[in-house]
Amino acid sequence: MSYPSPLTTRLALAGALLFTAPPLLASDAWQRLEPARALVGDAVPEGDGLVLELPHVSEDGSAVPLTVRFEPVLEDDAIASIHLFATGNPYPEVAGFHFTEQAARPEVSTRVRLNESQRVVAVAVSREGRVWTSEREVRVTVSGCLIRGDEETPEALANPRVSLPDFRAGEPGEVRTLITHPMETGLREGPDGEVLPRYIIETFRVSLDGETAFEAELHPSVSANPYLRFYLTPQAEGEALFEWQDDSGERAEYRAELTLS
Amino acid sequence: MTQPTRPTLDRRQLLQGLGAAASLPLLGGLAAPAFANGGDGRVVVIGGGFGGATAAKYLKRGNPALQVTLVEPQSTFYTCPFSNLFLGGLREMESIAHGYDELRDRYGVEVVHARAEDIDPVAHKVSLTGGRELAYDRLVLSPGIDIRWNALEGYDEAAADLAPHAWKAGPQTRLLKEQLEGMEDGGTFVMVAPANPFRCPPGPYERASMVAHYFSQHKPNAKVLILDAKDNFSKQGLFTAGWERLYGDRIEWVGLSGDGRVTRVDAANREVETEFGTRHQADVLNVIPPQKAGWIADRAGVTDDSGWVPVQPATFESTRVPDIHVVGDATIAAPMPKSGFCANAQAKVAAAAIVAALAGRSAPEPYWTNTCYSLVGPEYGISVAGVYRLADGQIASVEGAGGLSPMEASDEVRRMEAQYAVGWYNAICQDTWGTEA
Numbered sequence A: 001m002s003y004p005s006p007l008t009t010r011l012a013l014a015g016a017l018l019f020t021a022p023p024l025l026a027s028d029a030w031q032r033l034e035p036a037r038a039l040v041g042d043a044v045p046e047g048d049g050l051v052l053e054l055p056h057v058s059e060d061g062s063a064v065p066l067t068v069r070f071e072p073v074l075e076d077d078a079i080a081s082i083h084l085f086a087t088g089n090p091y092p093e094v095a096g097f098h099f100t101e102q103a104a105r106p107e108v109s110t111r112v113r114l115n116e117s118q119r120v121v122a123v124a125v126s127r128e129g130r131v132w133t134s135e136r137e138v139r140v141t142v143s144g145c146l147i148r149g150d151e152e153t154p155e156a157l158a159n160p161r162v163s164l165p166d167f168r169a170g171e172p173g174e175v176r177t178l179i180t181h182p183m184e185t186g187l188r189e190g191p192d193g194e195v196l197p198r199y200i201i202e203t204f205r206v207s208l209d210g211e212t213a214f215e216a217e218l219h220p221s222v223s224a225n226p227y228l229r230f231y232l233t234p235q236a237e238g239e240a241l242f243e244w245q246d247d248s249g250e251r252a253e254y255r256a257e258l259t260l261s
Numbered sequence B: 001m002t003q004p005t006r007p008t009l010d011r012r013q014l015l016q017g018l019g020a021a022a023s024l025p026l027l028g029g030l031a032a033p034a035f036a037n038g039g040d041g042r043v044v045v046i047g048g049g050f051g052g053a054t055a056a057k058y059l060k061r062g063n064p065a066l067q068v069t070l071v072e073p074q075s076t077f078y079t080c081p082f083s084n085l086f087l088g089g090l091r092e093m094e095s096i097a098h099g100y101d102e103l104r105d106r107y108g109v110e111v112v113h114a115r116a117e118d119i120d121p122v123a124h125k126v127s128l129t130g131g132r133e134l135a136y137d138r139l140v141l142s143p144g145i146d147i148r149w150n151a152l153e154g155y156d157e158a159a160a161d162l163a164p165h166a167w168k169a170g171p172q173t174r175l176l177k178e179q180l181e182g183m184e185d186g187g188t189f190v191m192v193a194p195a196n197p198f199r200c201p202p203g204p205y206e207r208a209s210m211v212a213h214y215f216s217q218h219k220p221n222a223k224v225l226i227l228d229a230k231d232n233f234s235k236q237g238l239f240t241a242g243w244e245r246l247y248g249d250r251i252e253w254v255g256l257s258g259d260g261r262v263t264r265v266d267a268a269n270r271e272v273e274t275e276f277g278t279r280h281q282a283d284v285l286n287v288i289p290p291q292k293a294g295w296i297a298d299r300a301g302v303t304d305d306s307g308w309v310p311v312q313p314a315t316f317e318s319t320r321v322p323d324i325h326v327v328g329d330a331t332i333a334a335p336m337p338k339s340g341f342c343a344n345a346q347a348k349v350a351a352a353a354i355v356a357a358l359a360g361r362s363a364p365e366p367y368w369t370n371t372c373y374s375l376v377g378p379e380y381g382i383s384v385a386g387v388y389r390l391a392d393g394q395i396a397s398v399e400g401a402g403g404l405s406p407m408e409a410s411d412e413v414r415r416m417e418a419q420y421a422v423g424w425y426n427a428i429c430q431d432t433w434g435t436e437a
């Protein structure tokens, strides 16, 4: 087998297919969102650093996988929170994640609802008040073979699941959590035509020996059966408590003894 | 399923490095076709599956003076559609085999049984195994899918010999069938189903149905367990109702929120582990892994970072590289599903666009239809249909057209749909290869 040498190909391509990169799309969708403006305040959003990963095209808007992460290591500062917005949803706020020294790697994956094709926005805020924003356009289209009928509503707060790594002191370890909940938006009609009341998990918290390490506030744009993947950086051995709290006042929890190696 | 080793710097990186990733909108229209031989144009088609064979035939039908070369390594093509029926014991492999005689003899397509190894989009050349080079004015790629080996931990090419995917019909399908036949009664068939997008959204569930049917005839105590990386799937309500009706509780489905996403495969021990640490032991393990466009698309520089190929919907020409049209499973064409029916429909649109472009005309306004039939049992068929048109330059479903089989229906209706499925299969194979099943 022979391949053309990369260099010849490169030159040939340069000659034949020379394009100028298009101007960067204005990344200012956050300015049209009141809650995002409130977060940014007087700060001037900074450039690269905050990475938002979403598929370009999603075939199922009811659960679009999303990862957000802040990459650079800040000196004498750290990311305090990251907030997600879906600009085309009836309620644009999706979720807010709060990091501490015991959750020192600012990276979270979850699954979100996207009503239609739209721009998703992330805003990161540091302890010192610095701000970063990031945006991604997602096309939502229901694949022809995926049209489906009514789904069953999951039982709320049943079966909390947590997957923990083998932690090493001071190093971030990946944690995954999943719990059943309908995350009823308050916008949907039930089978009898009546609007189903809003019914969602509002907060998720992880405490290590009684001290909050990671917290998430969830809005109706988080998919049913909320899934969260994030990192904990436990400093010492002890008890980890995972708590989910919904807007009816019900709560679920999961406890685990953390050991460090 | 071996692939040639690739040079370290691939064409796609090269193109992206040059900024081609941005967009390559209408460049194809700029260059007037230069016909070396003064004929009506040379079109090379890579892949003799649903998309490629249809494209070759419809190019010739559209303009018999075109020089059309079809490149396909296999001289017999086994269709994935109805390969599940082979697993269910309803058909033989020979009944899903198709050849290329009619394309060659009746339509005058030059059929070359070789593999395309590389594409030079600048020189407009394709190089084949055996050293032959083909020049083209327009190229059609319909390479189908490739497996993303190791995207699912533990699932590589060696693992596929133990835990077949059978997501390309042929030896893998036979292997899975042998394993099912060799399984003890009382065993469990475990299927690992992937997240979207993937080839044939209802395919895994039709397969589970056919395996359950086979068990009901030959291994009455055997079970089917589907571990899914999704919370819902194609025709879910219809499948679930059909399973209950025909197979009782033989088929169990565990979705994403029930910890159904498999994150590690141990093919040697036929064991899988899910995201939250549940282990499942299988007697026969069928892993339908994450997929991407056939690798030759990477060589052409037409795939994007999703691993699939973005196209201009009106012509199915690549948005990245001019004069290359891509159809079938390799493309990003949602809401059209990755089905044989769609590959066939897209190929006709691409063929019409190429015939028009080479004659200096603009492409006709396209529309597409799709129907996916699935067999839940030998006499129990269900379907989903859609009609697609262009809206704002993108493919959109036509509201109110198409739809699902009714949830409540008599056995007679399900029996009729099973017959329509056979009618559909015969018709599409006739249209694609000209061969009866």
Ligand SMILES: Cc1cc2nc3c(=O)[nH]c(=O)nc-3n(C[C@H](O)[C@H](O)[C@H](O)COP(=O)(O)OP(=O)(O)OC[C@H]3O[C@@H](n4cnc5c(N)ncnc54)[C@H](O)[C@@H]3O)c2cc1C
Residues within 6 Å of the ligand: B046, B047, B048, B049, B050, B051, B052, B071, B072, B073, B074, B077, B079, B080, B081, B082, B083, B084, B114, B115, B116, B117, B142, B143, B144, B145, B166, B167, B168, B199, B200, B203, B204, B207, B294, B295, B296, B327, B328, B329, B330, B338, B339, B340, B341, B342, B343, B371, B372, B373
């Ligand atoms: C179990 C199962 C059931 C299915 N059932 C249905 C159904 O009922 N209805 C339906 O509509 N669809 C069904 N499908 C989907 C259907 O099989 C695919 O959508 C269809 O095959 C796509 O056509 P294609 O042309 O893109 O790819 P393919 O049909 O796979 O053809 C690709 C061809 O390209 C060739 N090729 C690849 N690389 C090269 C190269 N470098 N050089 C030369 N040739 C190359 C391959 O050998 C292959 O022959 C099913 C799929 C599966 C797995």
